[in-house]
Amino acid sequence: KQLWTKKDFISSLPKRTPFSHKGSFGKGILAAGSSNMPGACALAAKAALTSGIGLLSLYVPESIKPIIASHVAEAMYVSGDIDWNMYDGIAIGPGIGRTASAEALLHDVLAQAEKPLLIDADGLYHLKHYLPLLKNKPSPVILTPHPGEMARLTGLSVKEVENDRFSIASQFAKEYQVYLILKGKYTIVTAPDGMQAVNPTGNPALAKGGTGDVLSGMILAFMLQHHQLFPAICNAVYLHGAVSDQLVSKGHSQMDVTASDIINGIPMVLHDFESDTVC
Amino acid sequence: KQLWTKKDFISSLPKRTPFSHKGSFGKGILAAGSSNMPGACALAAKAALTSGIGLLSLYVPESIKPIIASHVAEAMYVSGDIDWNMYDGIAIGPGIGRTASAEALLHDVLAQAEKPLLIDADGLYHLKHYLPLLKNKPSPVILTPHPGEMARLTGLSVKEVENDRFSIASQFAKEYQVYLILKGKYTIVTAPDGMQAVNPTGNPALAKGGTGDVLSGMILAFMLQHHQLFPAICNAVYLHGAVSDQLVSKGHSQMDVTASDIINGIPMVLHDFESDTVC
C-alpha cells in the first residue's frame, strides 16, 4: 500500500515532446449517454479532451448527439457496428442506462475489446452478469465502482465493503485481473497483481451527480498518454480530487462545485503542477 | 418576527462531513418548463446544482430536453407515471404554463407527495383551485408567491396584500399549514406555526424574468441539505439576494444582472461566507 503523492503525480505525468501530433496522444472511444442521461456523456467527453486525449470518438444514441455536440465541439461521432479495436482505448458506461440495449452494448464491447477498457457507472451495473468474461481477457480492464456498485459486484452489503475496503478491493482485482478504483473519501486504486495506492486528494465537493462521469473521461485520456496503466489511473484520480481541492480554496465552496466546474478547473491545476516541476 | 442575518445564515448553513457521498445531499426532482418557457427549468436546475443538491432529476416535456441539457449537463430526466416519493424533495412550477395538462400535473403531485414539496410560479396559478388539499397534508409544502400571486391565492388585491404583508402571510401560512415565502423588497418567510423572518438582502437587479426560477432551484437544494425547513428557506432567500448585492458591487449594475448571473455568482458568495466562518 502506498500513498499516491503530488510527487508521484508530477514524476509520472508524461511530458509532451515537441515533435508530437494528435495521434501521439491517443485515439479514444467513449460509449456513454442515453436519452435520460445525455449529460453524462458530455461531461466525460469534455473531461477527456481537457485531460489531453489526442482524438475522441463518441458512440452515443443518435438522438442525443446535438446535446453533446453543444457542449463539446472537439469530438467526433461513430455509430452502428464498429470495430472497437480501431481505437487505442475504450471507455463505456456513464449514463448508458439500465436497458437491455445498454447491456447488449456492454457485452459486445467486453467480448471484442483487445485494447484497454474502462467500465464505469451503468456499465458496472450490467457487468455484474458478465464477470466471468473478465478472467480470460488478455487486455487490461479498469473498473471504477463506488461502494454501492462494489457491493453489487461482490454480492456484499455496502457496509461490508466499507469495513474492509483494502482487502475486498485487492481480492476482487486479483480474482478478476482488473484495475479497480474503489471510490470513497480515500479512493483506493488496485492493480491486477494486488498493488494498491491510496489517493489523498478530494473533498465533499465531489459528492454530486456527474463528478464520476468526469473522472471516467480523465482516466480514458490518461490511460492513452501514460506508458503504464497504474500510474495513469492514480494520476487521474489524484488530479480529479486536486481540482476539487483547488476550487474550494479559490472562489468556490464545497456546496457549489459542479461536475462542469471540475473540468474547467483542470487547466489551472495542471498549470500549477507544471510550474512546480520547473522550479 | 426576526431579521435573518448573515450570522443566521452562516450558523445554520450545514457543513459537509468528509465521509459524505452524492446521496448525502439529497435526491431531488423538479417538474418545470414547457414549450414556451424552456429556460425556466434550465435556470432552476442549474441553480439547484450550484446550491449543492446531490442528485437532480428533471420532469419535463420531451421536446425541451435538448434545450435544458444544453444548459445543464449534470441533471437526469424522468417522464411518464413516476413515483414522486422516490425523491427526498420535490419542486414544481417554474415555466410549466397555464395549460390543463400543467394543472393535472400539479394536482397529481400535490395529491401524491409525501415529501417536502415546493410550489412556485405557474404551480401557484393552478394551486388556486386546490387550496383545500393543502390542509390535510402531513408532509411540508412551501409556496413562493410574489404579491400578484399572493393576491390571486387570497382573493385580495395586490394593494391589500402589500399594505399588510406580515399578517396576511401569517394568516395564510397558518390556515393552510404551509411555509410561505412572500416576495418583495423585504421578502418574508413564514412557517406554518406563524414564525416569521424578514430577509435583508437583494436589490432591484432581481426584478427581471428568471430570477424567481433561480430561487426555486436554490430552495429545492437547500431543503434537502438542511435539517430544518425554516432555516433552509431563509438561507436560500438570503443567498439569492446576497448574490445580487455582490454582483452589483463587483462588476455589474442593477440594470444588467440576469438570472443566469445570479447562478454564476453563487460560488463567490458561498466562498466568502465560508472564509468568514473560518475567521
Next chain:
Amino acid sequence: KQLWTKKDFISSLPKRTPFSHKGSFGKGILAAGSSNMPGACALAAKAALTSGIGLLSLYVPESIKPIIASHVAEAMYVSGDIDWNMYDGIAIGPGIGRTASAEALLHDVLAQAEKPLLIDADGLYHLKHYLPLLKNKPSPVILTPHPGEMARLTGLSVKEVENDRFSIASQFAKEYQVYLILKGKYTIVTAPDGMQAVNPTGNPALAKGGTGDVLSGMILAFMLQHHQLFPAICNAVYLHGAVSDQLVSKGHSQMDVTASDIINGIPMVLHDFESDTVC
C-alpha cells in the same frame, strides 16, 4: 445638433427604485430570427436582457426555438396570432429574412402596433413598401438603418446618403415622423421633430455581423426603461459603442471583438458608469 456625452448618458440613465419588480422595467416583445439567421434573435434577446428589460417574449419560427433557448434561458416564447399591444414595446427585424412571410409579419405588426415599435435590419428591407403607413401612426416608431439601408429607404445612393447624413436623416425623420438612427462612424440619432444627437463612441470593432442585432436588443430594453424615447435611444447607441471601446482597451483588439463580446461587456461598462455617478 448635440454631441451625446458620457455626462448625458449618466444623467439620463434611469435609476432603479428599491420597490420595483420585473413589471417595472417593461414587458417587451421581439420578432426576430429565421431558419438561416437564428443567431440574430439570440443576440438581440440576450442584449435586451443584459440591458435591463423586465420580461422578454420572443416571436420566432418554431424550428429555431431550441437554438435561441440554448443561448438565452431568460426569455419566453409566443407564436400564432398575438396581440402585439399586450407588450410595452415591440422590436422587429433582426434576421427575419426577406421572404414573403417576413414581409407579412412586418406589415401586420406595423398596422397593429400602438406601442413603441423598433424596426431593424430585414424589417427595414420590407418597410420600403410600407413607408406611407408610418405617417399616420400615433405611437412612436424607431428605425435603425445603416447607410445602405438608408439609401434603399430613400431611393438615394449610398454615396449621396454619406455625403449629407445630417440633413437626409433630419428630412426623413420629419417626413415620416420617426426616430431615426443612422449608423456609421458617428451614428446620428434624429427625433421626429428634427432634434439630432451625434454619438461619439464606437470603433471598427463593431464592423462585424451581429453587432446591429445587439444594438436592437439594447434599444428595445432602454425604450422600456426610460421616460423619454430620445435619450433612451441615444443611451443605447452610446453604451453599444462604449462597450466596444472598453473591450479594445481591455484585453481585446478591434479585430477579434464579436457581437457576443459586446453583450458580455455591457455589465462592466454599466458598473463603471454607476461608480462614476457615485463619485
Next chain:
Amino acid sequence: KQLWTKKDFISSLPKRTPFSHKGSFGKGILAAGSSNMPGACALAAKAALTSGIGLLSLYVPESIKPIIASHVAEAMYVSGDIDWNMYDGIAIGPGIGRTASAEALLHDVLAQAEKPLLIDADGLYHLKHYLPLLKNKPSPVILTPHPGEMARLTGLSVKEVENDRFSIASQFAKEYQVYLILKGKYTIVTAPDGMQAVNPTGNPALAKGGTGDVLSGMILAFMLQHHQLFPAICNAVYLHGAVSDQLVSKGHSQMDVTASDIINGIPMVLHDFESDTVC
C-alpha cells in the same frame, strides 16, 4: 526561406480604418461539418469570427445547423445551389467527411471558384482525385495538409515527406500553383512561386482534435482582411501557434488546451500585439 517573426506579424497585420463597416472586412463562406463531425464547423466558424471576418455564411447539412448555431450566434446559413463567387473568399473541408456527397461538393466548389479558396482536412482527402484542376485556376488556392495528408496528396510516405519538407512543399506548390501550408513542429508556408516562410510559434498543446479546424477559420478570416495572401496565411499560422504558447504560459498546460481554448485565447494575444505596436 524566411523565419516569420513577431515583427513580420505586427508590421503586416492590417489596421482598421475608422470609416470601415462590416463589408470592409470580407464576406466569407465556409463549407464544413457533417453529421458525425458537427463541431469542426463550429470551431472553424467561431475562429473566423474571432479573427475579424466581417460576415460569415455557413454551408452545412441542415441537420447540424442547430448544433453550430448553439456555438456561434454571429453566422448565417445558406444551402442548395449557391453562387460561390458571391463571397470574397471560400473555405471548404473541416469535418465534411469522406462521403460521395462531400466529394461532389468539393468538386463543385473547386470547379466554380473564382475567389480565394482554402481547402482543408477532408477537403484535401477528396482533392487527391482533382489535383489537375488546380493547375489552370486563375484564382488562388490554399492547401493546409499535415504530413499524413501531404503524403496522400503526393503519393509519398509520411517519412519521405518528413525527411524533405522544404523541397517537397516547394515542388508541390510550384507544380500546382497553390499556397501550401505544410503543418508540423515548424509549419512551412509556401507560395506558388516557391517563396517559403517557417513559423516559429506553437507547441504540443496543438496536438489535439479540432485545432486544425480553428486554423482554417483563422486563415479564411485573414485572407479576406490582408491585401496579400502570403502574409495573411503566415499571420494566421503565427497567431494560431502564438495563442497556444500564451495559454501554456498563462494558466494552462500543454495537456489541457482544447481547440476551443485556442479560439478564446485569440483576443488576449491580438490585444498584446496591438499594445506592442503602440510602444
